[in-house]
Amino acid sequence: MVIIETATGNSHPVEIKLVDDSDYQKLTKARYFFDWKAEKQFEVYKLCIFGSNEILGLISLERIPDEWRIHIRLLTVSVENQGKHKLFDNIAGNLIAHAAKIAVAAYAELACVSLRPKTEIAKHYIETYNMQVTGLTLSIEVPEILNLTNRFDHD
Amino acid sequence: MTRAENKDSNNHPEFGVDSRYTSKKESQSEATALMEARLARMKNVSKDDIIRAKLMQLKLNMEAFIKQPIHEPHNYFSEFLQSYIDAIYSKRSIFAMDLDITPSKLSQVINNHREPQDEFLLKLMIHSEKIYANVCPFQKEIWYQVYFHEKLCKMMSTQKEWTSKFENVVSVSEPITKYEK
Numbered sequence: 064m065v066i067i068e069t070a071t072g073n074s075h076p077v078e079i080k081l082v083d084d085s086d087y088q089k090l091t092k093a094r095y096f097f098d099w100k101a102e103k104q105f106e107v108y109k110l111c112i113f114g115s116n117e118i119l120g121l122i123s124l125e126r127i128p129d130e131w132r133i134h135i136r137l138l139t140v141s142v143e144n145q146g147k148h149k150l151f152d153n154i155a156g157n158l159i160a161h162a163a164k165i166a167v168a169a170y171a172e173l174a175c176v177s178l179r180p181k182t183e184i185a186k187h188y189i190e191t192y193n194m195q196v197t198g199l200t201l202s203i204e205v206p207e208i209l210n211l212t213n214r215f216d217h218d
Numbered sequence: 219m220t221r222a223e224n225k226d227s228n229n230h231p232e233f234g235v236d237s238r239y240t241s242k243k244e245s246q247s248e249a250t251a252l253m254e255a256r257l258a259r260m261k262n263v264s265k266d267d268i269i270r271a272k273l274m275q276l277k278l279n280m281e282a283f284i285k286q287p288i289h290e291p292h293n294y295f296s297e298f299l300q301s302y303i304d305a306i307y308s309k310r311s312i313f314a315m316d317l318d319i320t321p322s323k324l325s326q327v328i329n330n331h332r333e334p335q336d337e338f339l340l341k342l343m344i345h346s347e348k349i350y351a352n353v354c355p356f357q358k359e360i361w362y363q364v365y366f367h368e369k370l371c372k373m374m375s376t377q378k379e380w381t382s383k384f385e386n387v388v389s390v391s392e393p394i395t396k397y398e399k
Contacts, residue, residue, distance in 0.1 A: 096233060096234060097234075097236065127249070130249060130252075130253055132252075134237065135235060135237055136236075136237055136238050137234065137235065137236055137237070137238065138234045138235045138237075139233065139234030139235075140233075140234065145233055155234065164278055167271060167274050167275050167278060168275055168278035168279055168282065169275075170275075171268075171271045171272050171274075171275040172263065172267070172268040172271035172272060173260075174271065175252075175256060177237075177252060178235050178237045179235070179237040179239075179248070180235045180237070181235075184233075184235075188235075195255070195259065197248075197251055197252045197255040197256075198248060198251050198252075199248065200248050200251070200252050202252060202256070204256060204259060204260075205263050205267050205268070205270075205271045206263065206264075206267040206270070206271075209267070209270055209271060209274055209353075209354070212274065212354065213354050213355070216354065216355055
């Protein structure tokens with residue numbers, strides 16, 4: 064998995080790991096938009112450039128085994144990585160692909176990742192990640208979930 | 219960031235998503251609708267895509283296994299091998315034929331009555347490389363990594379027994395203290 068440095072086009076390998084208890088101090092609303100401490104009971108993952116401790120993106124997941132589904136509760140990139148002047152590209156994509164990998168590893172052909180973005184930004188997720196629409200919920204399933212995993216898998 | 223910029227960025231796709239449900243009722247009603255839609259879509263999933271999903275699951279689970287620290291022993295290699303064969307073949311004997319081995323030899327490996335030899339592992343690597351070419355990036359040597367990681371788990375779990383067996387016959391004739399200043 065890699066992210067792209069927008070200024071140079073260089074790619075940087077990243078790792079996605081569970082957030083440590085000690086990380087929560089650094090996860091301020093000013094930089095990461097949400098109250099991440101409130102997510103401690105869920106699986107929260109951080110994306111960092113390989114070998115660095117700098118957290119560039121975060122995702123909070125809920126496993127719903129009865130429905131073979133992983134629900135994305137919260138997803139964000141750090142403040143300096145969004146908008147026109149962002150430093151790195153593909154942070155959100157890698158985090159969604161990570162959720163897709165967890166779903167495929169657990170549920171194979173039944174795997175599903177869901178999220179429920181605001182109406183204004185739903186189009187972006189539908190177009191960028193080939194998601195299906197059901198009411199207010201967007202989801203990605205087989206075969207699209209396999210293609211998404213491959214798209215971000217550069218290992 | 220000004221309030222206007224902040225509001226604008228909150229609507230920017232890369233700002234992220236807050237998908238938390240506000241109530242259990244809301245979550246359940248959306249889950250029911252989603253499940254109905256998914257079941258309808260699942261009917262159109264091709265056999266090939268089902269196989270691709272199973273093979274990708276296998277690859278991800280093997281990768282997770284070799285990253286795990288040493289733990290209680292379990293027959294992971296044979297379980298992964300079974301999943302691999304059963305994802306692709308209707309009969310295991312056909313896989314044996316494709317690998318140019320006898321079905322009984324394959325059965326012994328699957329049932330942990332025989333250790334996989336190098337020849338078997340090398341053939342399995344060639345086979346899986348061909349199969350995964352149409353599925354996802356795949357490091358064929360992972361079969362060896364799984365096999366040796368499992369061996370390591372088994373060996374470390376019996377550490378007490380082999381330590382007591384060999385401790386008395388192993389000596390250190392050139393202790394490091396010899397080089398002390």
